[in-house]
Amino acid sequence: MADADILGPALAEAHLLDGYPLMEEHANAEWLFGGDVEKAWIAELGGNPVGHVSVVQPFDAPGLSGAVGAGYTRTLGLSRLFVAPAGRGRGTASALIACVEQYAAGVGAPLALEVIEHNAAAIALYERRGWSRINTYEASWFGENGPHPIAHLYLAPTRSTP
Numbered sequence: 001m002a003d004a005d006i007l008g009p010a011l012a013e014a015h016l017l018d019g020y021p022l023m024e025e026h027a028n029a030e031w032l033f034g035g036d037v038e039k040a041w042i043a044e045l046g047g048n049p050v051g052h053v054s055v056v057q058p059f060d061a062p063g064l065s066g067a068v069g070a071g072y073t074r075t076l077g078l079s080r081l082f083v084a085p086a087g088r089g090r091g092t093a094s095a096l097i098a099c100v101e102q103y104a105a106g107v108g109a110p111l112a113l114e115v116i117e118h119n120a121a122a123i124a125l126y127e128r129r130g131w132s133r134i135n136t137y138e139a140s141w142f143g144e145n146g147p148h149p150i151a152h153l154y155l156a157p158t159r160s161t162p
């Protein structure tokens with residue numbers, strides 16, 4: 001079975017369970033693999049895909065440039081992180097984030113992400129990995145007539161490459 005045939009339905013489950021992604025119309029493989037993707041990783045357990053994360057570029061958010069500081073020409077965004085409900089609690093998301101952090105360190109770019117305030121497990125995970133919350137605001141991703149969820153902006157700690 002193709003990755004999309006497994007991860008698409010798993011993302012639909014996450015939408016119902018966690019409200020991620022927020023919009024039902026995004027709870028499919030097309031959205032998961034979309035965006036301005038620079039690189040993406042799929043995690044497998046027992047030979048089956050269970051999780052996904054991507055790096056997007058360009059990435060910007062309210063308050064980001066001030067936090068990153070001068071001297072950087074681009075910031076990478078960690079995006080589309082999710083693990084199928086049946087595969088959670090085994091360190092999969094943490095391993096996916098570690099891949100992204102290592103990639104960003106390798107190219108020498110700051111790494112940031114936005115997360116909706118109700119995605120508590122993800123927030124706990126970012127904070128546990130040492131990410132810093134640098135701003136909170138009403139997100140306008142869905143346009144004037146769409147929902148305006150409260151989002152947090154996080155910046156990855158600076159790690160040296162192994």
Ligand SMILES: CC(C)(COP(=O)(O)OP(=O)(O)OC[C@H]1O[C@@H](n2cnc3c(N)ncnc32)[C@H](O)[C@@H]1OP(=O)(O)O)[C@@H](O)C(=O)NCCC(=O)NCCS
Pocket residue numbers: 014018020080081082083084087088089090091092093094095113114115116119120121122123124125128
């Ligand atoms: C957030 C998510 C990716 C975590 O996946 P996971 O593979 O279960 O996470 P891990 O097993 O790597 O967890 C690592 C750490 O994250 C934190 N964490 C994960 N799930 C948690 C939960 N339900 N409650 C509190 N902390 C949690 C813990 O600190 C955990 O460390 P521990 O196992 O030592 O306690 C998963 O719950 C998910 O897909 N959620 C919906 C999608 C989402 O919110 N994405 C965020 C987009 S910005």
